[in-house]
Amino acid sequence: MxxxxxxxxxxxxxxxxxxxxxxxxxxxxxxxxxxxxxxxxxxxxxxxxxxxxxAKFSLCENCVAVFTDVSPRCDRCGLPKCSGSSCEHCQRLVDQLGIKNILWQQIFVLGTYKDGLRAGVIAGKKPSGEDLVEALSKLLVSQRTSMKELRVDAVIPVPMHWRRRWVRGTNSADIMAKQIASSLRVPYRCDIRCKRVKSPQKLLSAKMRTVNMAGMFYVRGNQLKGKRVLVVDDVATTGATLSAITHCLLEIGATVVYAAVLARTDEVTNHDSKQ
Ligand SMILES: [Zn+2]
Ligand SMILES: [Zn+2]
Known part of the structure; x- marks a missing residue:
C-alpha cells in the first residue's frame, strides 16, 4: 500500500x-x-x-581589519615568533607553569590581547556580546585555515562554574566552541566540568595560577578516550587553565589536544611576577 x-x-x-x-x-x-x-x-x-x-554574524570590513593580526606566532606557546630557529618563549612558559613541557599539540590565536581585540573579548563576556563572540570565532577559523585540517573529533569549551555562569548570564568560551564546531563541522561537547568556583587569577603569578588550577577540572565520562580534541577559550594569559584542562584530557586517554583562543597576552612574565 x-x-x-x-x-x-x-x-x-x-x-x-x-x-x-x-x-x-x-x-x-x-x-x-x-x-x-x-x-x-x-x-x-x-x-x-x-x-x-x-551572512549572519559577519563583521564589517573595517572591523575585520582591526581584528586581523598577521604577525607570526609560535605554534606551541602561541606567543610571537622569536628570531632564532627555536622558540625561547616555549621554555620560559614551561618554567613559569612549573610543568615538564607544553601539553597541547598546537595553539591557534586570533590576535594579541590588546586594543580592539581586547575590547571585543571583554564585550563578549556579556550576554549582549554573544554575536560578537560568534563573529570573532568565525574569523578565527577563516584566518587559521590549518584548523580545518586537524581532523578533531570534538570541540570543547573551557568550562565555567554554574554559579559564575549564572551571574554573568553567558559563557563566551561556550559560544565560541559551538560556533567553531559548526564551522569545522564536528561535534560540540561539554565533557569538562568545574569542581569549584575559580579564585580570581588576575593577581596571581603564572606558577600560582597552576597551583590554583590544580584539581579544578574533571572530565565527565570516557567518551573522549582515544579522541582528538580542540579546547577553546576566549583569552589565554599564562596558559595555566588550558594546561590544566589538557592534562585532564590526556589523563583520560584523549589522543591529542589542540587549543584555540581569540586573544593571547604577548607578555612573558618572570617567575614570580604578577600578571
Ligand atoms: Zn564593524
Ligand atoms: Zn613558543
Missing amino acids: VRKFWRPSSIWANCKGWAVCHFVELGQIFFPASCPACGENISFTSETGEERPT
Missing part, C-alpha cells in the same frame, strides 16, 4: 513564498544586518542593485 503524504497546492506554495519573502524584507527594514562589533550596516548591493544582508 502506497502511503500518501499531504502536498501543498501551488496556490498555498505561492502564498507562503510571498509571505516569507516579504517578512524577510520587513525583518531587514526593522532589524537590518549590522556588524556585531561596531553596529555598521553590513548589507551589500548586488549586481542587480538590490540590497542584501551579508
Whole structure:
C-alpha cells in the first residue's frame, strides 16, 4: 500500500513564498544586518542593485581589519615568533607553569590581547556580546585555515562554574566552541566540568595560577578516550587553565589536544611576577 503524504497546492506554495519573502524584507527594514562589533550596516548591493544582508554574524570590513593580526606566532606557546630557529618563549612558559613541557599539540590565536581585540573579548563576556563572540570565532577559523585540517573529533569549551555562569548570564568560551564546531563541522561537547568556583587569577603569578588550577577540572565520562580534541577559550594569559584542562584530557586517554583562543597576552612574565 502506497502511503500518501499531504502536498501543498501551488496556490498555498505561492502564498507562503510571498509571505516569507516579504517578512524577510520587513525583518531587514526593522532589524537590518549590522556588524556585531561596531553596529555598521553590513548589507551589500548586488549586481542587480538590490540590497542584501551579508551572512549572519559577519563583521564589517573595517572591523575585520582591526581584528586581523598577521604577525607570526609560535605554534606551541602561541606567543610571537622569536628570531632564532627555536622558540625561547616555549621554555620560559614551561618554567613559569612549573610543568615538564607544553601539553597541547598546537595553539591557534586570533590576535594579541590588546586594543580592539581586547575590547571585543571583554564585550563578549556579556550576554549582549554573544554575536560578537560568534563573529570573532568565525574569523578565527577563516584566518587559521590549518584548523580545518586537524581532523578533531570534538570541540570543547573551557568550562565555567554554574554559579559564575549564572551571574554573568553567558559563557563566551561556550559560544565560541559551538560556533567553531559548526564551522569545522564536528561535534560540540561539554565533557569538562568545574569542581569549584575559580579564585580570581588576575593577581596571581603564572606558577600560582597552576597551583590554583590544580584539581579544578574533571572530565565527565570516557567518551573522549582515544579522541582528538580542540579546547577553546576566549583569552589565554599564562596558559595555566588550558594546561590544566589538557592534562585532564590526556589523563583520560584523549589522543591529542589542540587549543584555540581569540586573544593571547604577548607578555612573558618572570617567575614570580604578577600578571
Ligand atoms: Zn564593524
Ligand atoms: Zn613558543
